[in-house]
Amino acid sequence: MELDAIPQPALEQIQRVQGADLVVGIIHPGGNGSRANAAAVVREALQTFPQPPRAVLVIDDHGTGEIDTIEDPSLAVLPYRLSAAASPALTPQSFFDAYQTIFGLGRKIGVRACTVIASELQCVTPAWIDRLARPPLEMQFDLVAPRYARHKWEGLINRSILAPLSRALYGKRIQNPLGPDLSVSVRLLQSILDDHSAARGMNAGMPVAAVISTAVRANLQICEAEMGARMQPPADWMNLSSLLAQMLSPTFLDMERNAALWQRVRGSQPVPAFGRMEPAPEESGPVDAGRLIDSFQLGAKNLQDVWGLVLPPTSLLEIRKLARQTAAQFRMPDELWVSTVYDFALAHRVRTINREHLLRSFTPLYLGWIASYALEMERGGPFEVDARLDRLARAYEAGKPYLVSRWRWPDRFNP
């Protein structure tokens, strides 16, 4: 149940705050005093509204179950518990459970919008809360996705896979389809929670993975909010292959559930964006592409049998040719990368091999893409990076017919 993490006294308090307009959930536990800081930030943001909405701040209680006294009737503070491991770093499961708890709380209280903040509290400003909460409360938007100011080596899983894949599938150009900071309206909230309950048997996993697809399916309004630079809390990801598996599995599962939807979508459109775009921070140094190429070559040498169960012979041949390239010539064509991602998504669906093995074996290919991207963008500025990523996104859209045909007739090609 999504509200299992809420202690009983807090559930009783929920009954007293019925009729609140907004739930703001802070996932990262933060240090001592974080509740007071968070409350101050939210309060300041709410004051900028013409009519400040009644809000509930949901924040980790560090296992104490204590509830702050309500000094300000417009902002109630409710505690919740993260995963029982209670480590300083977030585990993937605790992260996903927190979303579900906050969404469930929003539905139970009957709010008009639900805002989730997953970034470090230090970088969260009143402007963040304002840009995330105002569109669903005052502008009839149903989903507010974040736009971050990032240097060219940040958010690479999102840049290489999640964002362009979401764009090709659902036709919306969103920089960060998986948030993690986002806002949803009550209409979208209801749809997400209903779909999540229905999909439990299919290992629903991460509810935030279904936000874009649910919004598109219900024909809801989506926008983006400029958030500036983001600081991430430490995450308890064991290693890159675990991280990839945790990010790609819910995405591929969502693809499977919404196949009828994305197969009808053609092209993509931008969504409205609010807030002033801030310059990207400077990257701290160059990327060691040589090490990444070594990892790719090791994968190409040892994982041909595994990849051969997933990828067609043409892709395998191209990968072998790429593995023989020198660092100066190492460039992974967008078409190869896109078809590889699509083939892995299909293999995930038909369970060609164990899903955990499938996603972990993807790691060397991903490292190969990073190496190619790093070599290409070594001297590239923000405009070059944006142009490059837009070209990649167009390659995803151009490759969509390949995905559709293989998805509909998986038996026609059996490696």
Place this chain on the structure above:
Amino acid sequence: MWEQVQQALSQSTTRVVSQVASLLPGIVALLLALLISIVVALAVSGVLRRLLTGVQFDERVSRWGLQSLHEWSPRKSPTLLVARLVAWTVILIGFAIGIAALDLSLTSALVLRFFEYLPHVLASIVVLVVGNAVARFMSRSVLIDAVNMNLQYARLLSTGVRWMVMVLAVTMALEHLAIGGGIIRLAFGILFGGIVLALALAVGLGSKELVSRSLEREANRVAEESEEPVRHL
């Protein structure tokens, strides 16, 4: 005396001929049973093969992840394997019927011993199948994780794991079949113990420098990664 020799010879000839004559119907029945069982086996096998081809049994077996069944099957076709197994079972049954016609007491003893042994055969087949699946799963897990950890000897590790699990499974299967007895147990103990001892010595002595270089390389890689500007999330 010659009359007595003639008489003895004639009596023994009559005895042998009459014994052969008494066996003859049984032998003919055995041959007939075999012939009929072969014909039935061919017919059943043909029907079964058509049926399994119609439901795309080979493709379904691939999808269920039982790739090893393809490798064990004649002409890499599980359909053919199942059809042939059924055919041979029918022939064996025909043979048993023929033997029963020949000598009932012999058949009863044979059948009894066969059915006593059958659970052990089935258990050993299950052990082998499960062992093979576990070996393939574990070897693939080790291969993928070792590659992701940038270990150059990933394939060697993976093959080693696979062989160790298979040796264990084969030993357990032979134990079930009561083949070899103590020799198998001893050989397995020596083999496994030898492998473990060799690995311990390699890490401790012989390959110390290789392992420490590999670990040092890995530690440097982790340190380098923490200084990397790449952020995946």
